[in-house]
Amino acid sequence: xxxxxxxxxQIAARPVTLGRNLTGRQRRHILxxxxxxxxxxxxxxxxxxNVEANLAVRKLALGxxxxxxxxxxxxxxxxxxxxxxxxxLRVFVVGLSNTLLIALLGIIAATLLGFAxxxxxxxxxxxxxKAALVYIETVRNLPxxxxxxxxxxxxxxxxxxxxxxxxxxxxxxLSNRGxxxxxxxxxxxxxxxxxxxxGAVAAIAGILRRAxxxxxxxxxxxxVAIPIVFILAVALLLVAGWGQLRVSWPALQxxxxxxxxxxxxxxxxxxxxxxxxxxxxxxxxxxxxxxxxGKGQREAAAALGLDRGRILKLVIIPQAMRVLVPxxxxxxxxxxxxxxxxxxxxxxxxxxxFVGTSLNQTGRAIEIMAMTMAVYLVxxxxxxxxxxxxxxxxRLVER
Amino acid sequence: xxxxxxxxxxxxxxxxxxxxxxxxxARANLFARPIDVLLTSTIAAxxxxxxxxxxxxxxIDAVWVGENRAACRPDAACWAFIVNRGGQFLYGFYPQxxxxxxxxxxxxxxxxxxxxxRRDTPGKRVVAFFLLLVFPILGYVxxxxxxxxxxxxxxxxxxxxxxxxxxxxxxxxxxxxxxIVLALGRxxxxxxxxxxxxxxxxxxxxxPLIAVLFMARILLPYAFPVGSEFDPLALAVTGIILFExxxxxxxxxxxxxxxxKGQAEAAAAIGFGYWRTAIYVTLPQMLRVVVPGVxxxxxxxxxxxxxxVILGLFEVLNIVAAGAADPDWLGLHAEGxxxxxxxxxxxxxxxxxxxxxxxxxxxxxxxQ
Numbered sequence: 001x002x003x004x005x006x007x008x009x010q011i012a013a014r015p016v017t018l019g020r021n022l023t024g025r026q027r028r029h030i031l032x033x034x035x036x037x038x039x040x041x042x043x044x045x046x047x048x049x050n051v052e053a054n055l056a057v058r059k060l061a062l063g064x065x066x067x068x069x070x071x072x073x074x075x076x077x078x079x080x081x082x083x084x085x086x087x088x089l090r091v092f093v094v095g096l097s098n099t100l101l102i103a104l105l106g107i108i109a110a111t112l113l114g115f116a117x118x119x120x121x122x123x124x125x126x127x128x129x130k131a132a133l134v135y136i137e138t139v140r141n142l143p144x145x146x147x148x149x150x151x152x153x154x155x156x157x158x159x160x161x162x163x164x165x166x167x168x169x170x171x172x173x174l175s176n177r178g179x180x181x182x183x184x185x186x187x188x189x190x191x192x193x194x195x196x197x198x199g200a201v202a203a204i205a206g207i208l209r210r211a212x213x214x215x216x217x218x219x220x221x222x223x224v225a226i227p228i229v230f231i232l233a234v235a236l237l238l239v240a241g242w243g244q245l246r247v248s249w250p251a252l253q254x255x256x257x258x259x260x261x262x263x264x265x266x267x268x269x270x271x272x273x274x275x276x277x278x279x280x281x282x283x284x285x286x287x288x289x290x291x292x293x294g295k296g297q298r299e300a301a302a303a304l305g306l307d308r309g310r311i312l313k314l315v316i317i318p319q320a321m322r323v324l325v326p327x328x329x330x331x332x333x334x335x336x337x338x339x340x341x342x343x344x345x346x347x348x349x350x351x352x353x354f355v356g357t358s359l360n361q362t363g364r365a366i367e368i369m370a371m372t373m374a375v376y377l378v379x380x381x382x383x384x385x386x387x388x389x390x391x392x393x394x395r396l397v398e399r
Numbered sequence: 400x401x402x403x404x405x406x407x408x409x410x411x412x413x414x415x416x417x418x419x420x421x422x423x424x425a426r427a428n429l430f431a432r433p434i435d436v437l438l439t440s441t442i443a444a445x446x447x448x449x450x451x452x453x454x455x456x457x458x459i460d461a462v463w464v465g466e467n468r469a470a471c472r473p474d475a476a477c478w479a480f481i482v483n484r485g486g487q488f489l490y491g492f493y494p495q496x497x498x499x500x501x502x503x504x505x506x507x508x509x510x511x512x513x514x515x516x517r518r519d520t521p522g523k524r525v526v527a528f529f530l531l532l533v534f535p536i537l538g539y540v541x542x543x544x545x546x547x548x549x550x551x552x553x554x555x556x557x558x559x560x561x562x563x564x565x566x567x568x569x570x571x572x573x574x575x576x577x578x579i580v581l582a583l584g585r586x587x588x589x590x591x592x593x594x595x596x597x598x599x600x601x602x603x604x605x606x607p608l609i610a611v612l613f614m615a616r617i618l619l620p621y622a623f624p625v626g627s628e629f630d631p632l633a634l635a636v637t638g639i640i641l642f643e644x645x646x647x648x649x650x651x652x653x654x655x656x657x658x659x660k661g662q663a664e665a666a667a668a669i670g671f672g673y674w675r676t677a678i679y680v681t682l683p684q685m686l687r688v689v690v691p692g693v694x695x696x697x698x699x700x701x702x703x704x705x706x707x708v709i710l711g712l713f714e715v716l717n718i719v720a721a722g723a724a725d726p727d728w729l730g731l732h733a734e735g736x737x738x739x740x741x742x743x744x745x746x747x748x749x750x751x752x753x754x755x756x757x758x759x760x761x762x763x764x765x766x767q
Contacts (some may be wrong), residue, residue, distance in 0.1 A: 032592075033589050033591040034591075036592065036595075050621065050623055050625070054620070054621045054625055111609075124428070124435075125428065125429065125431070125438055127438065127443065128438050128439075128442065131442050131445075131446075137748065141743065141748045142740050142747075143703070145702075145706060146740055149716060149736060150732075150733075153736075157732075218763050243576060337606070338607065340607040341459045344706075350612070351607075359617070366618065366621065369610075369617060370615065372610060373602075373610060376605055377602065380604075
């Protein structure tokens with residue numbers, strides 16, 4: 001009673017005697033922070049004055065107008081149309097798309113390989129488990145750059161020339177000019193294709209969602225295979241009939257291959273190195289997450305009469321995923337950032353074409369570095385955000 | 400009854416018993432299911448094929464002595480390349496008679512780290528003080544010279560494996576105090592310090608090391624007066640320190656969070672202020688917990704320092720590239736990479752084993 005009686009007038013008095021009611025400690029804190037802010041501002045101001053002086057010497061003014069200038073240099077590989085007459089903005093987009101392509105291919109390959117090796121590591125077969133262990137310990141103790149250089153300078157270079165390319169089932173050809181794989185071609189524009197794929201994905205997601213709700217409400221098993229196959233068939237028929245879908249096979253013509261898709265030596269070496277290196281870390285994460293599930297879980301599931309496959313699918317994997325997702329996302333983040341190693345072997349990623357060639361030609365160091373840093377920061381935030389969303393979904397619901 | 404007698408008689412011969420145990424083990428662990436038979440034999444065949452390819456290439460047909468690649472066989476390793484260029488691989492273009500200085504710096508570092516990590520070294524504080532504050536300056540003076548009768552060796556002559564390791568050592572040692580300040584800042588009650596630390600840590604961790612290195616190389620000079628001269632190596636070290644201190648700060652934050660709250664509260668109860676609590680109570684406990692994390696970070700950093708090749712420094716992979724471009728040794732990338740790979744592998748494997756054993760020790764200590 002007394003305490004409330006005392007505190008009320010104090011709170012009322014606070015706006016009037018601002019600062020007087022602060023304790024000595026709080027006052028000191030404000031002082032420290034003010035001093036820190038002052039020093040920080042002074043340093044930034046000094047740096048800024050130097051930046052202005054440096055820019056004046058180089059006769060440059062800050063601004064992004066250079067993005068509209070013609071770049072005038074060629075880029076050896078791009079997944080979107082690009083010509084020398086395009087602008088620096090286009091160069092930026094080409095570099096970004098090439099970076100994203102490498103990151104995406106690397107993530108897919110590393111995940112597949114990493115899961116396989118992680119599961120092999122837990123195999124009851126001694127030879128399989130030891131082989132996985134040897135792989136992991138060999139690969140992860142070498143620098144990623146060394147992996148990239150070995151694949152690029154040693155392995156791919158020692159492949160035969162195009163004429164004697166290693167022929168895998170007449171579909172995939174390995175040569176020192178790169179890897180040639182079959183590709184799908186349609187007359188549809190990418191906008192239509194994206195719309196179609198998006199529609200199909202949305203429809204399947206909707207079905208899975210409804211099925212899950214149904215299962216949770218009624219406890220009845222659901223059959224989703226037939227509608228999903230139906231949707232996929234419709235989408236495929238649409239592309240095939242309307243878009244004249246056909247498979248383009250690579251074939252030797254003269255000294256090189258035509259048709260299909262050509263993965264340049266740089267791209268191939270980079271994707272393989274990223275996959276091989278990151279798979280060793282992912283394998284350890286997979287193993288750790290499965291081992292983190294208590295033995296009792298497995299035993300309880302077996303006691304309920306579930307078979308091996310169902311124990312894995314219904315009991316182990318859902319729980320392991322909860323442990324796995326955060327570190328796995330972290331690994332993906334590493335992979336995306338590591339894809340900037342591309343620049344060392346000359347694959348035209350963002351760093352190579354933008355921080356490299358574009359910066360050399362325009363001298364716009366500050367603008368270009370700022371844009372590049374923004375890209376990586378946005379990518380990091382996006383991946384972290386997705387992972388947070390996913391772990392919220394997977395979080396244990398305590399009842 | 401008879402069965403028991405029989406088996407005990409058989410097991411009296413230890414060799415047969417051992418053979419039996421091995422066979423039983425093989426049946427259970429190698430050939431349990433039909434698929435296991437297939438898998439085991441595939442792996443065995445692959446291992447044999449690998450050895451069959453590697454042993455003749457690396458040992459039987461390999462050439463160890465020679466003046467150029469003509470002395471070597473095209474289908475086998477040409478270790479003569481490594482032997483002839485060994486000095487360059489290790490020391491870059493550091494002048495031959497002065498190379499003892501590089502060795503001395505690494506020896507001093509190795510001895511102080513050993514003393515610091517050994518359990519009962521007296522006066523660890525002095526060693527830590529020496530390593531964090533005296534060693535960086537002493538190391539620089541020794542390597543660069545120009546004083547006390549040591550001849551001057553400019554940084555463009557530094558190179559090879561020693562440069563790679565030097566960057567790693569400098570990265571960890573100099574980042575250490577910065578990272579402690581950042582970790583304390585991130586946990587500070589004062590919002591300005593907290594925000595500043597978080598912004599710094601998250602930005603540096605969100606960028607690839609290559610971008611941070613380019614930032615140090617290209618942007619940093621803009622912030623200095625017109626006409627300032629910059630040593631490329633110093634800029635590279637700055638980039639590595641910017642990057643590494645953010646990662647170490649997160650390791651330290653984890654360490655601070657692992658300390659029970661009661662520790663700081665007890666310190667407050669006996670009248671300790673912020674700094675005394677940090678120096679005498681939380682920091683020492685934090686440092687003990689984070690050693691495995693710091694070692695893991697050091698492994699990542701040592702592997703990452705190879706990236707300075709993009710700044711044109713004669714780091715060991717650039718020396719390999721330069722050597723393999725020399726007409727005498729044209730195209731001998733593989734030998735160079737194997738050598739570099741063995742060194743890195745040995746270093747990183749040893750460090751990871753150390754950190755694993757330490758983690759186990761800490762866990763065991765916690766259980767008691």
